[in-house]
Amino acid sequence: MDFLSIHGARENNLKNISVDLPKNKLIVFTGLSGSGKSSLAMDTIYAEGQRKYVESLSAYARQFLGELRKPDVDKIDGLSPSIAIDQKTVSHNPRSTVGTITEIYDYLRLLYARVGIAHCPECGAVLTSQTIDQVVDGLLAKVKREYASDKIVQKFGFRFMITAAPISGRKGEYEQVFMNLRKQGWNVVRVDGEYIDLKMMLPQLDKYKQHDIEVVVDTLSISKNVLDSENLLKEVRSRIFQSVEAALKLQPTFVRILEIRDKVLGISAKPSAVLVNDYSVTKSCKQCGISVPDFEPRDFSFNSPHGACPECDGLGVIKKISTEGIVDGKRSILAGGIMPYAKMLERDSYFRRLLEMVCEDHSVSIHTPVSMLTEGKLDLILYGTGEQKYKVTYYSSQDGTERSLHAKYEGIIPNLERRYKETNSEFIRTEIEKFMTTVSCPTCKGNRLKDIVLAVTVSDKNIAELCDLTIKDFSDVVEKFPKDLGVKSLAIATPVVREILLRSQFLLDVGLEYLTVSRTATTLSGGEAQRIRLASQIGTGLSGVIYVLDEPSIGLHARDQHRLITTLKQLRDLGNTVIVVEHDRDTILSADLVVDFGKGAGEHGGEIIAMGSPAEIMKSKTSVTGPYLAGKKSIAIEVEKLMKENFSKNKKLNAFLATRQLARQADRYIEISGAKTHNLKDLTVKFPLGKFVCVTGVSGSGKSSLVVETLLPVLKKTLGLRTDSPDTVFKNLYVSDVVDKMLYIDQSPIGRTPRSNPATYTKVFDDIRELFAQTKDSKVHGYTASRFSFNLRGGRCEACKGEGKIKIEMQFMPDVYIDCDVCFGKRYVSEVLEVMYKGKNISDVLNMSVDEAAGFFSEMSMIREKFEMLQQVGLGYLKLGEPAPMLSGGEAQRVKLSAELGRRSTGKTIYILDEPTTGLHFADIEKLVAVLKTLVATGNSVFVIEHNLDFIKEADYLIDLGPEGGNGGGEVVATGTVGDIRKNPRSWTGKMLKELEI
Template sequence: MSNQNESYIRIRGARCHNLKNINVDLPHNQLTVVTGVSGSGKSSLVFDTIHSEGQRRFIENMSPGTRQLLSQMQPADVDQISGLPPTISIDQVQRSQSRRSTLATMTELYDYFRLLYAQLGTVYCSQCEQPLHQQSAEQIVDLILKLEQRQKVMILSPLIKAKKGEHTALLNKIAKEGFVRARVDGVVIDVAQPPELQENDYHDIEIIIDRIIVKEGINARLKESVDLALKHGNGTCIVSQEMESGWSDRFLSTRLACGRCSLSFPDPEPRSFSFNSPYGACQLCQGLGVIEDDSDKEQTCPECQGARINTYSRSVKISGSSIDQIMSQTAPGVLTWVETWENNELKSYTTKDQEIASQMIPAIKNRLEYLCEIGLGYIGLARSTRTLSGGEHQRARLAACLGSGSTGACYILDEPTVGLHASETEKLLQILNRLKQSGNTVVVVEHDLDVVLACDFLLDLGPQAGEQGGEIVASGTYQQVIQNTKSFTARALNTKFQFNRSNTPDKDDIDEEIVLTGARFHNLKDVTFKVPLQKLVCVTGVSGCGKSSLVMDTLVPALQNAIKGSHDQSLEYLSLEGADQLQHVRKIDQSPIGRSGRSNPATFCGVWDEIRKLFAKTKIARIRGYTARRFSFNAKEGRCAICQGQGFRRIDLQFLPDIYLPCRECKTKRFNRQTLSVKYRGKSVSDLLEMSIDEATTFFDQIPKVSKVLRTLKETGLGYLALGQPSTMLSGGEAQRLKLATELAIGSTGNTLLVLDEPTRGLHAADIDRLLNLLRRLLQQNHSVLMIEHHPQVIFAADWIVDLGPEGGEAGGQIIDEGTPEEIALREAGPTGRMLNRAL
């Protein structure tokens, strides 16, 4: 267990995956950065050893039933870890795939707003939109007593409102109960001589409970009359006072009701605003905000217009805004609304209501400020978390943790700078330092040189990937590490950026280009976007400036439609020129390579089909009649029947991340015993799946169809991956590089535009050089490369840069500069230009 007196997390004998029995001490209450080339063992140490042990210790404190369920959870392969505080992992895996999860719910902002609206919200009639107020009988009496002295008042009990009929029976009933007068259609009558009412007309009938003159000494009589009126009026009454122009009515109720529309409403409570609850969710879309049409396409719910909550929930307002209207804004907009309401209107609330607000407003403002500081101020609070990038998802969870104000924990982060422009990294560092100053230990897996420079303790693993990694190459302060000549990280830190002039075009030399005119999607402001062909083009800019809207959401689908000879009217642009110069457009993003854990690098790049054929040709396979299908985990006859070829079974912990336990039947082998008994060159199919790409490249060097693809994967820096590594265990960056390498290995016919989204994610500076070499090879094949990227190393190597901005959200959506890296650095027109200039 953790010893609070220790000043370090002491790790002894860590052997997980490729770790070579390493020993290391990580300081408490400091910022530690773990770096190294891809596959060097960073995640094995930080996530699979430190966090895994922290999770195991947490589970030890659960109920016996839960512990028994998780008894198969393998402990971390380490001799000892001491001084370990509770661990909180904030990685880029979007564990919550719920369609109901939003940025507001993830950061707990929505929970605070639900409480705020339940306690302080004013209910408006859903028909006439008049505010409704509740009063107790005592409050109604006090209200009448505050009228001017000698004021004539009638207290009435409403029975029917705008209802057809003669109502003879009702009037007779009023008389039998001892009442003398009633008001029918605004006229006072004697109930002993009721008027004849037209059956087909609408009528209003109220009992006149009492007629009084406001003066001292009527308290008891007034209380009795009000109680009687509320009793007969089902919790409602009318106080009518005589004015110069006639009698003026005021409808009062001990419950939420509209006398004008004869509608009553329940008291608001937190669940009234939850789209996860039947009490708050829109019935048509069931709280999703969208419905599927006949063609299975999602469209905005016509009932709630995407608000997710029902009519009643939308009728509760604070300062004229419903909760869904607040959630539709970004963090800066909501922060402004909260401060305006707090400063101008909250003062008019009762002391009790102000006290309630004071308990919630600080927590709300803190979370909103953290979202702004961490670079997510451009995202609407109602945005689904399924649409967030890995970096955005991680920073949103970080904002939630900051808002909780926890201390004494060990926060573990996986590349939190992903998706951030270099100019925004400083904001992230301020957040990490705030966590540290609050008494927390922060351990970050990161390659960003600015984060490395700012750390208190730097741990560099390597020297290379896979079996050639897993060792501590250097450790200590930044100054200590950069002196180590064996460290790839030290070399990167000591290398000065320079321009790559080998393929840099002048404006007059650009003959072939794509020109997209009038792009207006999301925050784009009538943008004209020019993409030189057969060049390495980099689109950059701060978070939320419109890069993805321009490239992924507008240009790519427009080009794909143009190549097919079609046009999508929903795309928001005016014209597209130059598409006839392309034959293919390949979008290579960071989405998973498969929908199930059975997908892996071998199946994705196509080599597994060739390997299965080799197994089918073995002597034992031919004797048994096994075809290549037998060696697929999608075939029932060959795979393990218990885990269905997954090798693991997933345990849903609900409030914790899912865990994967080894299959009790095949012990992660994936196939049944009969299939595993077939060997190719002494290896079973499971043995081959466990091979790294580096090992497999050597093993299959005599099989051209396999070795060509594997060599390309190795050259991309993916040699450390196992052939059978489940797609669910690949990072977004690994998935993207796998797609890129497969594209390069298979090769596209004709002119192809390859579009990449942050391909350097997860890459060390040494790996980025490999990536750039691969991209140059594609250019030599007369293809074109367009990428969204923030990394200075790539921006310096680009042939052409398009810089969007100047800021995120509505303050962005414009091209602020374009040209060669030298021109961008010289002009310093935006954050990218200033960053390039500083880096030089």
């Protein structure tokens, strides 16, 4: 069948859609947010493909997976196996990295285990190993070479001693070592070059000097006749083998051969001229006494105890108590200056008495603000007084009797860190974590692995150094590996290197060259994670599959869109059907088929309003998207209309226009200098206040490093807010005007379970529950607002604990939520559902869209206003009870923004947003820009990281970073208005804005 035929799709807001989609084509679903794109792509096509797959499994396998709900569709013909690559499936495991996700790291572990060169982790010497046979053969080969070229050997013969060196360059007296050697029958030892007979005496060594102790196991002389006789040589070889074997029992890592160079016939009892040669049978360093095993791939895994750093368990970071986090400098010790123990010090306790004795003993005032204490005195309180003991008399909290105890004072920080490690209580652990910060592991320096593993190199780079390179640099280095390897190693490495380069190339193809292989998965954006999975899929080479992608262009600069589009076409050309839910202009124009959904969102959407090639969509009179693609509609004009509409019912309109003019004229700014976080190159950047500022640049250029990981934590600290950003590096922050509030609105979920939803997050549900509690039915039954909470016993369904959904763990596939079979997804018990307000129960209200609810509660101004905020950010289509796990990152971000809009603005607030256009259609971007400009109009400042050119065009001021990503970025390329950026030849953003203008 050449078509994927969908008949009667009614999932979510879809209105009985029937459509034939051609197979093996690149198909783009576009339209307003909430118009039904994902409902058809993800919730119908992919969901039915997943359900059919589970049905094809054995009954035994299905019993573990449960039964998946059939999407609300009559039938789908021509359905192939389906794979979804969405933006929500981002790993939350701190052990996952770009390397582990793509399997690059698995191949690297194999490469380093098989061809890596081991070094001593202490001195860096190369460590080699041999078998006993190789040692003997190497020694005999040396004998033959010496007879051919060495005159002393030709005249006096090749004379040598086979020794074991149990002690090499180490301090000590070693009396017990000598006694044990004598008991075992070893009589002659060489101590620091001097020969001693242990039968006659035991050496007396200086314990503070370094010593070398060598046990003489055997002494031999090989003449030329022996070399010429096969039988004699065989006998000598056997003797050497046994002596080497005996020596290795005394020193299992290497055997030492002392070649005698005295110019006398025979062998002196105490030869003076010797040449030392060590033959290692393990990878060991005789200088440092360190030996390493033969490595296996697992030894290079930071997820295995064999390779993981023991200090941080392979995470590369550890949690440590933050001095700043536990001290309130404005208060004294007894008044809560040591925050973790504030309550304990309020009452008479053992700990308080101990601390009072310490303070008295060291003249530390317990009534002086902590900030007034000297650094040395504060250190005593925080880090303890060592071994000193104090006699503490206190009253037992159990029986009230007086007791005495001699105790050490370990200090606040060591005490908290010890309790954190020892406790089994999750509550105590969580409480202590409030005072901790994440820092790079001091043992492995953030490299996650043991030191002996990090001492293994290929082409002079250890595995951590290699993984810290960007994908582009990494590929260049790995490509040169074969040139640095020997013949044997090359044969082993060639197929492994091929697989590594193949996977690296896929990442380069989707515009991720700026990522490092060691980049933690938790720090990836939804778009980056999606493109990594996309790259992995191309690597599988599958064909005949339906791929469903949800906005793969998220976080990608306009410059790199063509590379992503090429990858999508490559996936199609393998013989797959590629369905992409997308709003990006270039991706839509590159599609074989565009399906436009609308005409509105929610109940006003769910229909296909236009379908055809990009050219046909641009000509369509019914398409919402077409006019924007054809240039018939401009976001700038629509934004002005929306702003006037927002203020049309507001008396502040004139004040808004005046404020806007003042905000543009006033020279108010924040300046951060010396920013060096990650790849930032000692930047000094000025952020104008009272303006709509966009931070732009190609992916990996340093936008998040500057705004989210430098400016944000520094502002938090300035405003007295807690921050956990150990990697922030800067010199100074200057703020020219008062900033009394700072809000970071990101795309993290508003909750992890179906309990969280837009109604609960915006607090409008509290008002709705109060309203239901005031109804006649509630008063008759004595119901309070808590009865209408799905988080509390009494009103909620206990089968699903008020979630309305049951989670099915899908083992190797993403978890699936199905409707509870007791309450049928309604969350509440039947008694609560009998309470009505204007003919609707509480579950009906949660199933309303924001637009419906705004009309339903139009008479209740407090409730209506919160819905209007959600409508302003383009979320009118969203259901009030939409479970948090079902929201996209962009939707979650706009829910947070609406909640902030509902709060009272001081006019001196900084709003920081990270890619807010995620998931937004051109028409939705208009609404978002209008809201942000409204915030700026009332004196606030808006700083946004963004790639969307239509959004960027509307900014008052741009800060463009680059010029490239990773090591090639981290610089300020251009600053100024959109017009200024367009004129800058170094700016990629400027070039793309200029092309958009054309």
